[in-house]
Amino acid sequence: MTSMLRRRFVLGSLSIPLVRGAASFVGLAALATSAQAQFKVDVSGIGATQIPVGIGVFRDPNNCPQPIADIVRADLTRSGLFAVSNLGGQMLTEQGPPNYAAWRSQNLEAAAGGSVVQAAGGRWQVQFRLWDAVKQADLGGLALTVTPGDLRLAAHKISDYIYQKLTGQRGVFATRIAYITKAGQHNFSLNIADSDGANPQFALRSREPLLSPVWSPNGQDLAYVSFETGKPVVFMQDVRSGARRAVANFKGSNSAPAFSPDGGTLAVVLTLTGRSQIYLMPSKGGTPRQLMRSYSIDTEPTFSPDGQSLYFVSDRDGGPQVYKVGLNGGSVQRITYSGGYNVSPAISPDGKTLAYISQQGNSYQLWSINLATNATQLLDDGSDCGHPSFAPNGQIVLYSAGGRGGEVLKTVSIDGRVRSTLSQAGVQVREPSWGPWTPDR
Numbered sequence: 001m002t003s004m005l006r007r008r009f010v011l012g013s014l015s016i017p018l019v020r021g022a023a024s025f026v027g028l029a030a031l032a033t034s035a036q037a038q039f040k041v042d043v044s045g046i047g048a049t050q051i052p053v054g055i056g057v058f059r060d061p062n063n064c065p066q067p068i069a070d071i072v073r074a075d076l077t078r079s080g081l082f083a084v085s086n087l088g089g090q091m092l093t094e095q096g097p098p099n100y101a102a103w104r105s106q107n108l109e110a111a112a113g114g115s116v117v118q119a120a121g122g123r124w125q126v127q128f129r130l131w132d133a134v135k136q137a138d139l140g141g142l143a144l145t146v147t148p149g150d151l152r153l154a155a156h157k158i159s160d161y162i163y164q165k166l167t168g169q170r171g172v173f174a175t176r177i178a179y180i181t182k183a184g185q186h187n188f189s190l191n192i193a194d195s196d197g198a199n200p201q202f203a204l205r206s207r208e209p210l211l212s213p214v215w216s217p218n219g220q221d222l223a224y225v226s227f228e229t230g231k232p233v234v235f236m237q238d239v240r241s242g243a244r245r246a247v248a249n250f251k252g253s254n255s256a257p258a259f260s261p262d263g264g265t266l267a268v269v270l271t272l273t274g275r276s277q278i279y280l281m282p283s284k285g286g287t288p289r290q291l292m293r294s295y296s297i298d299t300e301p302t303f304s305p306d307g308q309s310l311y312f313v314s315d316r317d318g319g320p321q322v323y324k325v326g327l328n329g330g331s332v333q334r335i336t337y338s339g340g341y342n343v344s345p346a347i348s349p350d351g352k353t354l355a356y357i358s359q360q361g362n363s364y365q366l367w368s369i370n371l372a373t374n375a376t377q378l379l380d381d382g383s384d385c386g387h388p389s390f391a392p393n394g395q396i397v398l399y400s401a402g403g404r405g406g407e408v409l410k411t412v413s414i415d416g417r418v419r420s421t422l423s424q425a426g427v428q429v430r431e432p433s434w435g436p437w438t439p440d441r
Contacts, residue, residue: 039193039196039197039198039200039409039422039423039424040421040422040423040424040425041074041078041196041197041420041421041422042420042421042423043077043078043080043418043419043420044418044419044420045080045413045417045418045419046080046417046418047079047080047081047413047415047417047418048415048417049081050080050081050082050083051081051082051083051109051110051166051167052082052083052085052106052107052108052109052110053076053082053083053084053085053108053109053110053111053112053162053166054084054085054086054087054092054103054106054108054110054111054112055069055072055073055076055084055085055086055087055111055112055113056069056086056087056090056091056092056093056111056112056113057069057086057087057089057090057091057092057113058091058092058093058113058114058115058116058128059091059093059114059115059116060115060116060117061116061117061118064116064124064151065148065151066148066151066152066155068114068116068126068151068154068155068158069086069114071152071155071156071159072112072155072158072159072162073086074196075155075156075159075163075173075196076159076162076163078196078420079163079413079418080413080417080418081163081167081418082166085106085108087106087111091113092111092112092113092114093113093114093115093127094113094114094115094127094128094129094141095129096113096129096131098111098131098133098136098138100131100133100136103131103133104133104134108133109132109133109134109166110130110131110132110133110134110139110162110165110166111130111131111133112128112129112130112131112141112158112162113128113129114126114127114128114129114141114158115127115128116151119145122147122148123145123146123147123148124145124146124147124148124151124154125143125144125145126142126143126144126145126146126151126154126155126158127141127142127143127144128141128142128158128161129141130161130162130165139165140161140165141161142157142158142161144157152194152198152199153174153194153441156173156174156194156195156196156441157173157174157441159171159173159174160172160173160174169393169395170392170393170437171393172195172391172392172393172395172396172434172437173195173196174195174441175195175391175392175434175435175436175437175438175441176192176193176194176195176219176435176441177192177193177194177195177197177389177398177409177432177433177434177435178190178191178192178203178213178215178222178432178433178435179191179193179213179400179409179429179430179431179432179433180210180211180213180429180430180431181424181427181428181429181430182427182428182430183426183427183428186207187205187207188205188206188207188208188209188210189202189203189204189205189206189210190202190203190204190205190210190213190222190224190237191203192222192239192435195391195434196422197409197422197424200424203222203237203239203242204224204226204237204242204244206226206228208226208227208228209226209227210224210225210226210227210431211224211225211226211232211255211431212224212225212255212256212257212431213431213433214257214258214259214433215259215433215434215435215436216259216263216283217259217260217261217262217263217436218263218436218438219239219435219436219437219438219441220238220239220240220438221236221237221238221239222236222237222239222433223235223236223237223247223257223259223266223283224237224257225254225255225256225257229249231252231253231254232253232254232255233246233248233249233254234246234247234248234249234254234255234257234266234268235247236283236284236285245285246285247266247281247283247284247285248266248268248270248281248285248288250270250272250288251271251272252270252271252272252274253269253270253271253276254268254269254270255268255269255270255276255299256268256269256299256300256301258301258302258303258310259283259303260283260303260307261303261305261306261307262307263283264282264283265280265281265282265283266280266281266282266283267279267280267291267301267302267303267310268281268288268301269298269299269300269301270288272288272290273290273293275295275296275297276297276298276299277290277291277292277293277294277298278290278291278292278298278299278301278310278312279291280327291310291325291327291329292325292329292332294314294316295316296314296315296316297314297315297320298312298313298314298316299312299313299314300312300313300343300344300345302345302346302347303347304324304347304351305347305348305349305350305351306351307327308326308327309324309325309326309327310324310325310327311323311324311335311345311347311354312324312325312345313342313343313344313345314332316332317334318340319340319341320341320342320343321334321335321336321337321342322334322335322336322342322343322345322354322356323335335354335369335371336356336358336369338358338367338376339358339359339360340359341358341359342356342357342358342359342367343356343357344356344357344386344387344388346388346389346390346397347390348390348394348414349390349392349393349394350394351371352370352371352372353368353369353370353371353394353414354368354369354371355367355368355379355388355390355397355399356368356369356388357385357386357387357388360381362383363381363382363383363384364383364384364385364386365378365379365380365381365382365383365385366378366379366380366382366385366388366397366399366401366412367379368397368414377416378416379397379412379416380399380401380410380412380419382401382402383402384401384402384407385399385400385401385402385410386399386400386401386430386431387399387400387430387431387432389432389433389434390434391434392434392435392436392437394414395413395414396411396412396413396414396434397411397412397414398410398411398432398433398434399411399412399432400429400430400431400432401421406427406428406429407428407429407430408421408422408423408424408429409421409422409423409429409432410422
């Protein structure tokens with residue numbers, strides 16, 4: 001992992017070795033039923049406060065392909081914000097009736113129940129309702145009719161509903177993540193999965209290195225770097241159809257794509273002048289405009305949420321540090337000072353927190369900095385952390401880390417209290433990117 005971090009920073013000088021051979025590509029839609037090995041999820045830690053909530057046994061037929069209530073309980077438990085029970089194994093449907101006295105005797109603040117019923121055309125009707133056990137109030141619910149393949153999504157939407165009603169913040173269980181896997185020496189893949197790592201699907205497979213996937217703001221496209229032509233080129237791929245095209249294939253290296261918040265602009269790192277510099281270009285392709293001119297390596301751009309500036313990594317003060325610059329150029333502001341090697345900036349959706357990777361001794365650790373106070377916080381003191389990415393609600397950071405047998409994906413709550421590990425047997429999992437909320441999610 002250490003070498004991966006260093007390679008990422010000096011990508012413009014082509015320090016990543018090339019692997020020759022033809023790449024093979026398959027659209028995500030064509031592989032909807034071809035799932036990879038599932039992630040194993042381990043959770044540790046709890047939030048500063050936990051909300052006691054009971055999720056009853058849903059009424060469903062024995063042949064339902066997905067255990068809806070179990071998925072909801074797992075989602076809420078993984079967040080660290082809920083103390084989840086199954087109401088003693090009792091069935092509770094969306095009809096209730098609510099048993100407020102019993103729930104309060106169990107110290108529950110809320111309870112939910114539902115049902116899953118087979119509908120016409122091979123579809124399933126999923127219904128659920130949530131009750132406030134303290135205020136003795138009906139908090140509403142959902143009624144969803146879905147295909148068998150969307151039953152997990154229905155469960156995640158239920159989890160998001162409960163999360164928002166009980167915390168006041170929008171949930172992210174129904175969103176998706178993208179990441180790169182490497183199996184052996186020459187098998188790379190770009191993958192898309194549910195936020196919990198379930199339902200993983202190939203978006204792209206290649207014998208050449210793949211790097212830096214990033215979601216478009218509308219969730220319809222992924223930009224990433226591929227070495228299939230013998231050098232790094234930035235590609236754009238439609239998530240639903242699998243259609244792809246090169247959008248940055250200029251002389252030298254093309255790397256580190258980042259979308260503007262409105263999706264119209266792509267920041268990329270090019271070596272047109274012989275060194276890595278940051279350029280802006282239309283996200284559909286076009287003529288790049290150099291943002292700054294410097295004698296240093298400038299790389300890893302990421303837009304501020306307001307779209308008015310960029311955070312990036314540069315060695316202009318000797319070692320790599322995180323900086324900020326306006327989109328119209330001007331003065332550059334240094335952001336990180338603690339440690340001599342700070343890379344991979346990720347900005348929270350509210351623009352208040354920056355996550356980054358910092359070398360401390362021989363370790364590459366995950367840190368965050370409060371941009372208003374400059375106070376820093378250690379989020380993971382492991383030795384091989386990399387590539388942080390915020391959940392769209394800003395409450396969780398997804399990143400890669402060294403694990404037993406190789407690289408895995410991890411999540412940590414923004415306060416550092418709750419952690420989970422998503423691991424797959426037999427592959428290296430790296431370069432994660434958390435997707436946005438979309439109309440269907």
